[in-house]
Amino acid sequence: MHTFSRRGLLYVAAGSSAAVALAACSSGAPPTPVGSGSASGPTNSNRQISQDAYDAVIKSGPVADASVVSASTWATKIKGQGYIKRGGTTTGAIFSLKDPTTGRISGFDAGIGDLLAHYITGGADVSKLTQVAQTSVDTRETMLQNNTVDIVVATYSITLPRAQKIAFAGPYYSSGDSIQVKADNTTIKSVTDLAGKKLVTESNSTAITAIGKYVPGNTPTLFADNDSCVAAVQQGRADAYVLDESILLGNAVKNPDLKVVGTPFTIDPYGVGVSKDDPAVKAFVNTFLQKIFDSGDWLKLWKATVGVYVEAAPSAPKIGSVPGS
Amino acid sequence: MDQIWQMLGENSSFLLNGVLTTVGLTILGFGGALVIGTIVAVFRVSPITPLRVVGTAYVEFFRNVPLLTLLILIVFGLPDIGLLFPLFWCGVLGLVLAGSAFICETVRSGINTISVGQSEAARALGMSFGTQLRLIILPQAFRTMVQPLVNNFIGILIGSSLASAVGVSDITNVTQQLNIRYAEAVVLFLLSGAVYLVFALGAGGVGSWLERLVSRSRIGSAR
């Protein structure tokens, strides 16, 4: 009984101070977020995506000529509705993360969507360029097929089975799954060291399949989001966290007690998913992507998002260079 | 079809582990909740006011907090204050805490059905509190508690599935993982659904049997 009533009290005790805090509800700007994870405090690195810098990149992006838009029924429809319906997420660190206080979603994937919407509509208010519909690994293709969303930009790996159902523009980014461990870990150096280790990954990620393929027989523990996985490694529940390298690098910047080991052991070219109904749509988005690659807007977006956490700037991938794109 | 058999074959131990994890969560959760729930019930009716207050606060908190919220707090919150338990035991702990709040109320209503004369007689015979509880009150209260306890058990069985959302590899979690890997949704969901259905109906059957058993052995009515 001892431990149980104790725990019950513990909630009550901590709760009363929360209630006081809520009651004293003051207004004003919320604090800037600090490093993730349990033990970290405000002393941590405060590097984070700046909404202003992000907005500036979107606003300086290219705008299509009216004739280009009117030549595409798809783009005309989007221009008419005034925004793009993007399939994605609100809790994807670095790629598509929502600021709960402003409701604004920023990140590299969010930026591709916003740049495309800006390209089509020319809208000046960045906050109104896209509406995000939540997707999961299993819903993305169908949502494109039945036109629930206009595009999917969601760390969406181009694969042949998927390309049979929908069309991929791009790739616009080349990434891969990598391995995150505690900074003091010396036993895990590459994917071959993962056999028999306790692994975690996000429950909605393709890393599950990658682990099944590269670490046969290993069944990872699944958590709902990046933060839970980070906490699991920090708290020692897991030896390693497998996910997209950029996200892991971002975690390592925010949490000095974590590091990324080796180079990605998978190749994940990310594409913009669009409906297969009208082949012109894919061509339209490819033209747009080539435009931002050439104009440097793509790199500017990378620097404002992924580049906040990762040093070496990549070069843009070649459109259509991946089977399925 | 071959594909499905291959998947089931390759992952038979993974699936079996999932089923065993669900069973383990449920049995340990129910057992723990039964013990804690009975103790809290005694707290709630004891003449010692602070114990009543603690008992009531315990029940009101854990009966009203959603299990998923509780599990997330246990898995991710407790390590922040230095309490790190293995995931499986986090699941058990959540089920015990939530389950005991409900079982406490079952036990309390059960005790309420006993007539005061029973315990007065027991006390007149010089029985201690423990003996009285063990030999006179709980066995009689148990009669009216069988069906509610079965419901508590099924509730804990079904609640155990929420542990899958915090990384416990129970049958729901295994289903989810294999579905992402093999895309055999129908088979996998039917399979795990059947696991819950069989256990729930089984528990219901055991409950009816127990109820018949205790009602047959009824000597003098409690009332």
Next chain:
Amino acid sequence: MAANTATRVLFDEPGPRGRTRILISTVVAVVLVVLLVSGAVWQFAVHGQLAAYKWQFFTYSAIVRALIVDGIGNTFLATGVAAVVAFPLGLVLALGRLSKQPALSRVSTAWIEFFRSMPMILVVYAFLLALPRFGLVLPVFWMLVVPMILVSSASTAEVFRAGIKAVDKGQWEAAQSLGMGPGLVLTHVVLPQAFRIVLPNLLTGLVSLLKDSTLGYVVSYGELMQQGKELVAYYHYMIQTYLVIALIYVLINWLLTRLASYLQVRMGTRRVAAAPVVVDLEPAQ
């Protein structure tokens, strides 16, 4: 000493020595409780979780808006819509199960038994992960609410069934002897009484639904838990955020349970032994 039955069953009326013992036990218990509470607070403090900035966070209007307005608003919306569909559906299923037509009765019974035994999260995963493979993708709101409806309809059906059965048989006979047809008896005599009986249990069902809505966390529908997930993803105050959220749920559900007890007392009815409210670990009352 005005104690309730259970207390009198378990404990004797205290004599002078008994009263002394109770006094001593009370003091000991108070000391223990104080020790436990301070131990818990200490545990928070030594791990730096009481740092002011980690709690002040919840006083910012934008955070309050995200949790209270958006979070609770969406929680109520999902719960309300689910209840509006599930409760009438539950009544229909209960009548179906009690019906004399074997086919109807069997179908209703199968539905009820199936969804009473199904964990809601498994149904959610079916809508989130399995059905999309066959081309069915619901908007996230319905991905949460449809499973809530399915699961709740089964437990509510059992609540209604118990309520209908609790109406005295004599009521049927009396009404029929007055020449009322079965339909009229049901709608004008039995159901009004059954409603009175089950009303508190329906409120408990509402509490269950509200708890089930936490699975918005899984489908990413912006109810309270999902708002918590988004706050944690951005600000990383895990234990603080979920503790505050837990307390909000406890407060809302506690008020609903209070209302149920109040109605129960006011209507002077004992709650009937209803079927379990599934997922909720709810015993029959």
